[in-house]
Structure formats: structure tokens, C-alpha cells
Amino acid sequence: MEISEKYAKELAKQERRKADLLDICESILLHSKRILFEPGCGHGHWLTNYAQANPKQVCVGIDLISHRIRKGKEKATKRKLDNIYFLKADLGEFLEVLPAHIRFDQTILLFPDPWPKARHHRRRMVQTTLLDSIAVRTDPGGTFCFRSDDRAYYDWTIEHLESHPLWKIDAGAKWPYESDTYFQNLMTEFSSVIARRTH
Template structure:
């Protein structure tokens, strides 16, 4: 089998496994609080602990980070919190029908500063569209970064997108520093509101 074909089969197998996991763990959940790129889960664990009525889902690409995040969750016995190893767009595709999001945190995502790497940035029209399909009207993205150029770039992508409105001022809903935030001297925050018809 060609290497390319083998890679494709592995991707499809991984996506199928994610769909099965999401069907088992997310079916029937609504108004989820989603953190994409949650790292070790420090922020979302603290959020879930103080918002017992909200179901919180953290995802990250790296297995070790997800394992550590789930250890935090288990130590605190939080039944309203779950961490899954997944990629940002893949999790949105894998969620079962009817699952909805209310709050999305994107905290210090990789800024990919070199121009030739900008296509790897998460905040692209495709991502915003898929996120919008899952988010209830009035739902919000909360985005934070230390990277000024990436901040402007993301604000532009959001303002150009028909399904999201840039919030005029940011009332940050929960202030607990993330691992990266605590390393930074300053940072920029924005929020975006899901516009248009409700799901």
C-alpha cells in the first residue's frame, strides 16, 4: 500500500473512532462550553468546578496533555467535565446531530507567525463556519492571545464572517490564568457573538 493511501486510511480510522467516542459521550448535550487547545486543562477544570450546571469539553491535539487534564478532572470528581484528544475541526465534524455549543474558549492558540504558515492558523472562514453551525444564537467565542498581529488577523476574519459579530467590549466571563497566560506580560482579548438564525 502506498504511504499516502495508508495515511488516508489512518485519518479515516481516527475520525471514525472520534465519532464513536462523541456519540457515546456527547449525545444529548446542549449549550456546551468548549475549549479548543486546552493544554493541560487548567483553565477549563477551574471553570467547570465553579460552574457545576455547565457541561464543559476540552480538546487538544496532544495525548499527554489530555491525559494530564483528565487526571485533574478525576482528582476533583467533576462529572460536568470531559477532555478528548481531537483536532478543532475534527471534533466539530464528529459531534452527533443535535449537540450545541454556547461558549467557546480559544486561549493562546498557536499563532503561526511566519506568513507561509498562516494557512495553519485555526481561525479561518471554514472553522468559523463549522463552529457557527454548532453554536446557538447569542453564543460566544472568547479568544485571547499575546501575539498582536495574530490578534488583528483573527479580528479581521471574524468581522468578515457573516455568522459572527465582533463584540464591542469584552466582559471576560472567568479569569483564571492559563499556563501560557501566566508566562505572558500582556495579551489581547476579544469576544465574538453568534449572529443569524438559531439552530
């Protein structure tokens, strides 16, 4: 099947972006095997506070929006943190190119965009395919932590976790670290869930 010139250009751009991302991942994570991963990290409030309190844990935050990533980097530089990396990247592309030896100790998803309309649900970050990809990189016992102010998205996440064979909700698990995020500060109520990678 022939593809349009515009589509071919877009594909080429995507390939260049992924190649650049791979280079960055390989260089920054050369000596790291295990990370705490925060997709959609926004301005990096939570991750910088967590990284400062846990200097032995390598932390990686990604976000689509450049100025949010810049803010995160500025915070890390100001505090002289050497265990944290902020990357401008799309979640799907990041998971595709991340070197296979990198393992996730914890993945934390804080206040992801809720996409409330039914026709937009497929844009939500939490999907069976995402839970599959994270599970492959997480050892048994590792965690997926989710927090949202949007009740419908929280219920959606619970349903996806309950029906996934590689994740089990751990109702007794303690939230890894309490610290505000930009979006958490705007909310009066929110719900959290932690799931553990099964054996």
C-alpha cells in the same frame, strides 16, 4: 487518479481515528445537547477551573497532544468533576465527526499557536472555515472568545470576525471566566475579543 500506497494507508488511519472519535463523542455526550467548547485546551487549567465554578455547564476540551489531555483528565478526576470531558483530537476532525445535535454555548480559544510566518498563516486555528463551522453549531447570542499574547494573530482574528456575516464583535461583553492558563502564566500582556453569533 491512482493514489500511492502510503497515502491510502494514511487515509485509512484517519478514517479509523475519526470512527473512534465518533464513538467516544456519542458515548460521553449521549445526554448532553449544549457544551462549552475549548479547542487547544493544553493542560486544561482554564477548563477545569471553569467547570468547577459552573457545574451545570458541560465542558469539552480537545488537544492534539496526549500528555496534555492526560493532565487535564487528572485534574478533573482529582476534583471529582462530572461535567467535563478531555479528548485527544484534531480540531478539524472533531468538528467533522461531532454529532449534529450538539450545540456550542461558548467556544473559547486561549493562546493558540501564533504561526507568525506568512507562509504558515494557513495553519492558524482561526480561519473563515473554522468560524463557519462554529457558527453553524452556535445559536444566536452564543459567543466565540479569543485571547492571545501575539498582536498580529489578535489583529488577524479581529479582521476575520469583522468580515464574517455570522459573528459580530461585542466590545462590552465580559470575559466568561478569569483564570490562568499554562501559557497565560508565561505572558506579561495579552489581548482578548468576544464575538457574538448574529441572528
